[in-house]
Amino acid sequence: MAVNGGTHSSHQISITLGTIFCVLAIGHFALMWWLKTWMMVFIIAGCILEVTGYLSTAAGYGTQSVQVIVAPIFLSTSVYMSLGTLIKRMDVKDFIPFRTASFCFVLGNVVSLGLQIAGVVLGKVQEDKSLGTSITIAGLAVQLVQDLAFFTTTIVVHKKFLKSPFFESGKGVYGWKNYLMTLYILTSLFFVRNCFRIVQFGIGWNGYVARQAAFAYTLDGLLMVIAMTMILFIHPGLVYSRLKADPLLEHTSNEL
Known part of the structure:
Protein backbone atom coordinates (compact mmCIF):
# COMPACT_ATOMS: atom_id res chain seq x y z
CA MET A 1 0.00 0.00 0.00
CA ALA A 2 1.31 3.43 -0.88
CA VAL A 3 2.48 5.61 1.95
CA ASN A 4 1.32 9.15 1.39
CA GLY A 5 2.61 12.26 3.13
CA GLY A 6 0.44 13.32 6.04
CA THR A 7 -0.81 9.83 6.92
CA HIS A 8 -0.17 8.17 10.26
CA SER A 9 2.14 5.63 8.59
CA SER A 10 4.17 8.40 6.96
CA HIS A 11 4.50 10.15 10.31
CA GLN A 12 5.78 7.00 12.02
CA ILE A 13 8.23 6.19 9.24
CA SER A 14 9.63 9.72 9.32
CA ILE A 15 10.10 9.55 13.09
CA THR A 16 11.80 6.15 12.74
CA LEU A 17 14.17 7.35 10.02
CA GLY A 18 14.95 10.52 11.96
CA THR A 19 15.77 8.45 15.04
CA ILE A 20 17.99 6.06 13.08
CA PHE A 21 19.94 8.91 11.51
CA CYS A 22 20.33 10.48 14.96
CA VAL A 23 21.87 7.24 16.26
CA LEU A 24 24.10 7.05 13.19
CA PHE A 42 30.60 15.76 6.58
CA ILE A 43 28.83 12.46 7.22
CA ILE A 44 27.80 13.74 10.63
CA ALA A 45 26.49 16.94 9.04
CA GLY A 46 24.60 14.87 6.48
CA CYS A 47 23.03 12.70 9.17
CA ILE A 48 21.96 15.81 11.08
CA LEU A 49 20.34 17.15 7.91
CA GLU A 50 18.53 13.84 7.50
CA VAL A 51 17.29 14.05 11.10
CA THR A 52 15.95 17.59 10.73
CA GLY A 53 14.48 16.75 7.34
CA TYR A 54 12.56 13.72 8.51
CA LEU A 55 11.40 15.48 11.65
CA SER A 56 10.01 18.28 9.49
CA THR A 57 8.30 15.63 7.36
CA ALA A 58 6.82 14.09 10.51
CA ALA A 59 5.57 17.54 11.47
CA GLY A 60 3.56 17.66 8.26
CA TYR A 61 5.78 19.65 5.91
CA GLY A 62 5.77 16.96 3.20
CA THR A 63 8.44 14.61 1.85
CA GLN A 64 10.25 17.20 -0.29
CA SER A 65 12.38 18.55 2.56
CA VAL A 66 15.41 20.47 1.33
CA GLN A 67 17.51 18.84 4.04
CA VAL A 68 16.68 15.30 2.92
CA ILE A 69 17.32 16.13 -0.73
CA VAL A 70 20.78 17.67 -0.19
CA ALA A 71 21.97 15.50 2.73
CA PRO A 72 23.52 12.76 0.52
CA ILE A 73 25.92 15.37 -0.89
CA PHE A 74 27.48 15.70 2.56
CA LEU A 75 27.41 11.95 3.09
CA SER A 76 29.25 11.29 -0.17
CA THR A 77 31.84 14.00 0.52
CA SER A 78 33.29 12.04 3.42
CA VAL A 79 33.26 8.89 1.30
CA TYR A 80 35.20 10.63 -1.47
CA MET A 81 37.74 12.05 0.96
CA SER A 82 38.23 8.70 2.68
CA LEU A 83 39.52 7.20 -0.56
CA GLY A 84 41.93 10.10 -0.99
CA THR A 85 43.33 9.46 2.47
CA MET A 90 49.09 3.39 0.75
CA ASP A 91 51.52 5.67 -1.11
CA VAL A 92 49.95 4.89 -4.50
CA LYS A 93 49.77 8.35 -6.01
CA ASP A 94 51.39 7.89 -9.41
CA PHE A 95 48.13 7.51 -11.37
CA ILE A 96 46.68 10.82 -10.17
CA PRO A 97 47.56 13.23 -7.35
CA PHE A 98 45.26 12.27 -4.49
CA ARG A 99 44.71 15.89 -3.47
CA THR A 100 43.66 16.78 -7.01
CA ALA A 101 41.21 13.89 -7.13
CA SER A 102 39.70 14.77 -3.75
CA PHE A 103 39.46 18.44 -4.69
CA CYS A 104 37.61 17.64 -7.93
CA PHE A 105 35.07 15.44 -6.16
CA VAL A 106 34.50 17.96 -3.38
CA LEU A 107 34.19 20.81 -5.89
CA GLY A 108 31.60 18.81 -7.82
CA ASN A 109 29.63 18.33 -4.62
CA VAL A 110 29.73 22.06 -3.89
CA VAL A 111 28.34 22.79 -7.37
CA SER A 112 25.67 20.11 -6.95
CA LEU A 113 24.73 21.46 -3.52
CA GLY A 114 24.27 24.99 -4.83
CA LEU A 115 22.16 23.85 -7.76
CA GLN A 116 19.93 21.59 -5.68
CA ILE A 117 19.29 24.15 -2.95
CA ALA A 118 18.49 26.82 -5.53
CA GLY A 119 16.25 24.46 -7.48
CA VAL A 120 14.28 23.17 -4.50
CA VAL A 121 13.79 26.65 -3.06
CA LEU A 122 12.63 28.03 -6.42
CA GLY A 123 10.28 25.09 -6.80
CA LYS A 124 8.69 25.86 -3.46
CA VAL A 125 8.31 29.63 -3.83
CA GLN A 126 7.39 29.94 -7.50
CA GLU A 127 4.04 28.97 -8.95
CA ASP A 128 5.74 27.79 -12.13
CA LYS A 129 8.03 25.06 -10.85
CA SER A 130 9.67 24.23 -14.18
CA LEU A 131 12.78 26.36 -13.61
CA GLY A 132 13.32 25.05 -10.09
CA THR A 133 12.83 21.49 -11.26
CA SER A 134 15.33 21.89 -14.10
CA ILE A 135 17.96 23.34 -11.77
CA THR A 136 17.42 20.57 -9.23
CA ILE A 137 17.75 17.90 -11.92
CA ALA A 138 20.96 19.57 -13.11
CA GLY A 139 22.36 19.34 -9.58
CA LEU A 140 21.39 15.69 -9.33
CA ALA A 141 22.94 15.04 -12.74
CA VAL A 156 41.72 2.20 -10.91
CA VAL A 157 42.87 2.46 -7.29
CA HIS A 158 41.88 -1.15 -6.66
CA LYS A 159 44.04 -2.33 -9.57
CA LYS A 160 46.97 -0.28 -8.28
CA PHE A 161 46.58 -1.69 -4.79
CA LEU A 162 46.51 -5.26 -6.11
CA LYS A 163 49.94 -4.66 -7.63
CA SER A 164 51.33 -3.29 -4.38
CA PRO A 165 53.30 -5.45 -1.92
CA PHE A 166 51.02 -4.62 1.00
CA PHE A 167 48.96 -7.81 0.97
CA GLU A 168 48.68 -8.19 4.74
CA SER A 169 46.94 -4.84 5.18
CA GLY A 170 44.40 -5.90 2.58
CA LYS A 171 43.19 -8.91 4.54
CA GLY A 172 40.44 -9.09 7.12
CA VAL A 173 37.29 -7.12 7.84
CA TYR A 174 39.20 -3.85 8.06
CA GLY A 175 41.60 -4.54 5.21
CA TRP A 176 41.72 -2.21 2.24
CA LYS A 177 40.21 -4.90 -0.02
CA ASN A 178 37.04 -5.05 2.05
CA TYR A 179 36.90 -1.27 2.28
CA LEU A 180 37.15 -0.85 -1.49
CA MET A 181 34.29 -3.33 -1.88
CA THR A 182 32.35 -1.20 0.59
CA LEU A 183 33.05 1.87 -1.55
CA TYR A 184 31.67 0.08 -4.61
CA ILE A 185 28.45 -0.66 -2.75
CA LEU A 186 28.17 2.84 -1.28
CA THR A 187 28.66 4.47 -4.67
CA SER A 188 26.03 2.17 -6.18
CA LEU A 189 23.56 3.14 -3.45
CA PHE A 190 24.22 6.84 -4.07
CA PHE A 191 23.78 6.25 -7.81
CA VAL A 192 20.41 4.50 -7.41
CA ARG A 193 19.22 7.20 -5.03
CA ASN A 194 20.20 9.99 -7.42
CA CYS A 195 18.55 8.21 -10.35
CA PHE A 196 15.35 7.98 -8.32
CA ARG A 197 15.42 11.69 -7.47
CA ILE A 198 15.99 12.62 -11.12
CA VAL A 199 12.99 10.51 -12.15
CA GLY A 207 3.54 13.44 -10.24
CA TYR A 208 2.81 9.92 -9.10
CA VAL A 209 6.32 9.27 -7.75
CA ALA A 210 6.37 12.51 -5.76
CA ARG A 211 2.92 11.85 -4.29
CA GLN A 212 3.76 8.32 -3.15
CA ALA A 213 6.03 8.83 -0.15
CA ALA A 214 6.93 5.14 -0.10
CA PHE A 215 9.29 5.72 -3.02
CA ALA A 216 11.21 8.43 -1.16
CA TYR A 217 11.36 6.41 2.05
CA THR A 218 12.75 3.31 0.34
CA LEU A 219 14.83 4.67 -2.56
CA ASP A 220 16.30 7.55 -0.58
CA VAL A 225 20.53 4.33 6.18
CA ILE A 226 22.16 1.24 4.66
CA ALA A 227 25.06 3.30 3.31
CA MET A 228 25.73 5.11 6.59
CA THR A 229 25.44 1.90 8.59
CA MET A 230 27.94 0.14 6.32
CA ILE A 231 30.56 2.86 6.61
CA LEU A 232 29.98 3.01 10.36
CA PHE A 233 30.91 -0.66 10.78
CA ILE A 234 33.55 -0.69 8.01
CA HIS A 235 34.90 2.65 9.14
CA PRO A 236 37.83 4.15 7.22
CA GLY A 237 39.57 5.00 10.48
CA LEU A 238 39.68 1.31 11.37
CA VAL A 239 41.07 0.58 7.91
CA TYR A 240 43.80 3.18 8.40
CA SER A 241 44.62 1.62 11.76
CA ARG A 242 44.92 -1.75 10.03
CA LEU A 243 47.50 -0.24 7.69
CA LYS A 244 49.73 0.55 10.65
CA ALA A 245 50.07 -3.17 11.31
CA ASP A 246 51.70 -3.74 7.91
CA PRO A 247 55.48 -3.56 8.50
CA LEU A 248 56.13 -2.97 4.79
CA LEU A 249 53.98 0.10 4.61
CA GLU A 250 55.63 3.43 5.22
CA HIS A 251 52.84 5.09 7.13
CA THR A 252 52.33 8.81 6.98
CA SER A 253 50.57 10.50 9.86
CA ASN A 254 49.09 13.57 8.23
CA GLU A 255 45.34 13.56 7.65
CA LEU A 256 43.84 14.65 4.37
Missing part, protein backbone atom coordinates in the same frame (compact mmCIF):
# COMPACT_ATOMS: atom_id res chain seq x y z
CA ALA A 25 25.25 10.64 13.72
CA ILE A 26 26.22 9.84 17.32
CA GLY A 27 28.03 6.68 16.26
CA HIS A 28 29.96 8.46 13.52
CA PHE A 29 30.87 11.30 15.87
CA ALA A 30 32.22 8.85 18.44
CA LEU A 31 34.35 7.03 15.87
CA MET A 32 35.54 10.26 14.28
CA TRP A 33 36.68 11.55 17.67
CA TRP A 34 38.26 8.25 18.69
CA LEU A 35 40.05 7.58 15.40
CA LYS A 36 40.69 11.25 14.55
CA THR A 37 39.21 10.89 11.07
CA TRP A 38 38.10 14.50 10.82
CA MET A 39 36.95 14.28 7.19
CA MET A 40 34.01 12.22 8.50
CA VAL A 41 32.50 15.43 9.87
CA LEU A 86 43.63 5.74 1.75
CA ILE A 87 45.58 6.49 -1.44
CA LYS A 88 47.89 8.75 0.53
CA ARG A 89 48.52 6.19 3.24
CA VAL A 142 26.22 16.44 -11.42
CA GLN A 143 25.99 13.92 -8.58
CA LEU A 144 25.40 11.09 -11.05
CA VAL A 145 28.53 12.07 -12.97
CA GLN A 146 30.38 12.20 -9.65
CA ASP A 147 29.17 8.72 -8.76
CA LEU A 148 30.35 7.26 -12.06
CA ALA A 149 33.69 9.07 -11.86
CA PHE A 150 34.26 7.91 -8.29
CA PHE A 151 33.32 4.32 -9.12
CA THR A 152 35.81 4.39 -11.99
CA THR A 153 38.49 5.95 -9.78
CA THR A 154 37.94 3.25 -7.17
CA ILE A 155 38.45 0.57 -9.82
CA GLN A 200 10.93 12.00 -9.33
CA PHE A 201 11.66 15.60 -10.27
CA GLY A 202 11.48 14.80 -13.97
CA ILE A 203 7.92 13.53 -13.61
CA GLY A 204 7.01 16.63 -11.62
CA TRP A 205 6.36 17.84 -8.09
CA ASN A 206 2.78 16.60 -8.28
CA GLY A 221 15.87 7.19 3.18
CA LEU A 222 16.41 3.43 3.43
CA LEU A 223 19.33 3.41 0.98
CA MET A 224 21.09 6.18 2.89
